[in-house]
Amino acid sequence: MRRKYGQITVWAMLVLCLAGFCALQALAQDERVAAEEKVKKIKKLAAEARELDFIKDVKVQVMDADALRKKVIEMFETEVPEEKMVAYEKVLKAFGLIPKKTGLKDTMINMYSGQIGGFYDPRSKELFLIDRTGAIPEGMNDLNEMMSKLMEGVAGMSQDDLTMAHELTHALQDQHFDLLTLPSDHPDNDDLGLAVKALIEGDATYAMFQPLAKKIGMNPIDMGGESMFSSQAMGGAMDNVPEFLRENLIFPYGGGASFVVQVRKKAKWASVNAAFDDLPASTEQILHPEKYLDYRDNPTTVTLPNLAEKPLKDWNHVASNVVGEFNLRIVLHVNHPKIKNRKKIAAGWDGDRYSYYEAPSGNGCALVWLTTWDTLEDATEFWSGYTSVLKKKYPKNKVVLEGSGRPIVVLDCGDDMLAYIEMKDKDVLAVEARVSQELLDRLAAEAWSGATKQELAKVERVEPPKEPTKPAAEPEEPGAKKQCSLTLKLGGFSLDAKELGASWRPELSGGGKLICDELGAVVHMSIAGADPEDRDTEEMANSVVAKCSKALESPKAGKTEKISVGRMKGHSTTIEGMAGGLGALKGRVVVLKNAK
Numbered sequence: 001m002r003r004k005y006g007q008i009t010v011w012a013m014l015v016l017c018l019a020g021f022c023a024l025q026a027l028a029q030d031e032r033v034a035a036e037e038k039v040k041k042i043k044k045l046a047a048e049a050r051e052l053d054f055i056k057d058v059k060v061q062v063m064d065a066d067a068l069r070k071k072v073i074e075m076f077e078t079e080v081p082e083e084k085m086v087a088y089e090k091v092l093k094a095f096g097l098i099p100k101k102t103g104l105k106d107t108m109i110n111m112y113s114g115q116i117g118g119f120y121d122p123r124s125k126e127l128f129l130i131d132r133t134g135a136i137p138e139g140m141n142d143l144n145e146m147m148s149k150l151m152e153g154v155a156g157m158s159q160d161d162l163t164m165a166h167e168l169t170h171a172l173q174d175q176h177f178d179l180l181t182l183p184s185d186h187p188d189n190d191d192l193g194l195a196v197k198a199l200i201e202g203d204a205t206y207a208m209f210q211p212l213a214k215k216i217g218m219n220p221i222d223m224g225g226e227s228m229f230s231s232q233a234m235g236g237a238m239d240n241v242p243e244f245l246r247e248n249l250i251f252p253y254g255g256g257a258s259f260v261v262q263v264r265k266k267a268k269w270a271s272v273n274a275a276f277d278d279l280p281a282s283t284e285q286i287l288h289p290e291k292y293l294d295y296r297d298n299p300t301t302v303t304l305p306n307l308a309e310k311p312l313k314d315w316n317h318v319a320s321n322v323v324g325e326f327n328l329r330i331v332l333h334v335n336h337p338k339i340k341n342r343k344k345i346a347a348g349w350d351g352d353r354y355s356y357y358e359a360p361s362g363n364g365c366a367l368v369w370l371t372t373w374d375t376l377e378d379a380t381e382f383w384s385g386y387t388s389v390l391k392k393k394y395p396k397n398k399v400v401l402e403g404s405g406r407p408i409v410v411l412d413c414g415d416d417m418l419a420y421i422e423m424k425d426k427d428v429l430a431v432e433a434r435v436s437q438e439l440l441d442r443l444a445a446e447a448w449s450g451a452t453k454q455e456l457a458k459v460e461r462v463e464p465p466k467e468p469t470k471p472a473a474e475p476e477e478p479g480a481k482k483q484c485s486l487t488l489k490l491g492g493f494s495l496d497a498k499e500l501g502a503s504w505r506p507e508l509s510g511g512g513k514l515i516c517d518e519l520g521a522v523v524h525m526s527i528a529g530a531d532p533e534d535r536d537t538e539e540m541a542n543s544v545v546a547k548c549s550k551a552l553e554s555p556k557a558g559k560t561e562k563i564s565v566g567r568m569k570g571h572s573t574t575i576e577g578m579a580g581g582l583g584a585l586k587g588r589v590v591v592l593k594n595a596k
Helices: 032-050 065-079 082-094 104-113 142-155 159-177 190-216 225-229 231-238 243-267 269-275 283-287 324-335 342-347 376-393 437-450 535-553
Strands: 059-063 118-121 126-130 300-303 316-321 349-358 365-373 398-402 408-414 417-424 427-433 452-455 486-490 493-497 512-516 522-528 560-565 568-579 583-594
Touching: 032 159, 032 190, 059 065, 065 104, 065 118, 065 126, 082 104, 082 316, 082 349, 082 365, 104 243, 118 159, 126 159, 159 190, 190 243, 190 283, 190 324, 243 269, 243 283, 243 324, 283 324, 300 365, 324 342, 324 349, 324 376, 342 376, 365 376, 365 437, 376 408, 376 417, 376 427, 417 437, 427 437
Parallel strands: 059 126, 300 349, 522 583
Antiparallel strands: 118 126, 300 452, 316 349, 349 365, 365 427, 398 408, 408 417, 417 427, 486 493, 512 522, 560 568, 568 583
């Protein structure tokens, strides 16, 4: 259930240290110039607590609350493109995890940005702190505030100190373990990503509290027990946030810290360091550390066939991902709050995968979910429990089929929705679909016959995301204004780029697209009758850049050439110009139209 944010890259976005108070306050200081001195002090504290040295300095930026919120939203929207957010929202609603009327994007942005005190960005290697002098985070209740003051009075450490220590621990992790190569935002395994986040945040949370715990003679986790890492500790800040979102926000901190406590029992921080080379593969291993430490219970990777080929021909395959043990608990609880033994039911999990489809007309949908279990008894327990969940989820259901000599139930849920659940050996297949009975039978048969299973024995690191290529710039003259203004005209079409800062990314009229190639040259493409966000358009844009690359190396200003790409025909013109802040520019304007 996706980071991406998708699940969101929570560790890079938040500073919610859930330690018996609502959220860590922002760095409070009388003058911004004191920020670097503050960093030096806490850097030493964080390095000693984590027993790692800083290899490089950490650049610090201090922003006001509004500026930091704006930056976080920009990062959020970059991490989770609109199409992924829409798909994620559809899946969560299909599972019954968020209300039908909930706008996921706004809810998540408010949840994340509303509690921020600062964050470390592993891409820019910067620590962003918030200058909110004297402010108390929204939602902090009287008990939280009292505990904060008591902590500072008894131990001489403020919430500000803890916030800084937590984020600087992320900087240490990045310098020693390369955070960008960790699959904390795995594209098709949210459960694995959540487990990796738990290691990252659990490490930083334990290290954050270690200096404080040492001063008062306690274990960092013993300071507040489980209540330190609960949604109740958030005060009013999370009252209106759906359980699934709230618990997924909290789990990496609380569940992760408890996991780190167990990992440290072997060789203290050396064991935690080793875990970054031998990453946990599932939330099951976080929830039951013995399945990681004592006997490695690796999850099973489940694959499902592409049902959009058959029998759901021409349907849209919206999303496919993994629920995992932690979120399985939530699926059971949200849809059936009174269900018994939900943790026990989920504990038998060994692997799963879901796929969600939509009909082209928008009237049909199908959620297909295959789970596999440790034992036949575990599978039976889940089959029985989830059957009761489906009946609770669809209160107007009518039983169409039950039994027939095998563990299978089919429900008519009303509004043309059918629900199916069947167990075969240690596997359970559940389908909720707005389809005909005949299509439901074919859908289940195809899912059963085409599914595969394989042990996930090793979690691999990933390639770090590539930074966008920036156009080349000549050195600025002393005192030059950082202003980039350039207007190009071709056949009445104009491009006006005003204040652009360090990058060349203006919004273009006429459906145009501005592309910077590796040479630092600029290609502007205007496509009549094509959607700039369409995949075919993107492929065409890449083709245009390839065709123009040689001409860009030595353009002759004013030369016009005919050009064709696929069914598109038109002309191009090379240009040269000067732009403040970027210096000399050379490029090619390409205008294409559909060939009739």
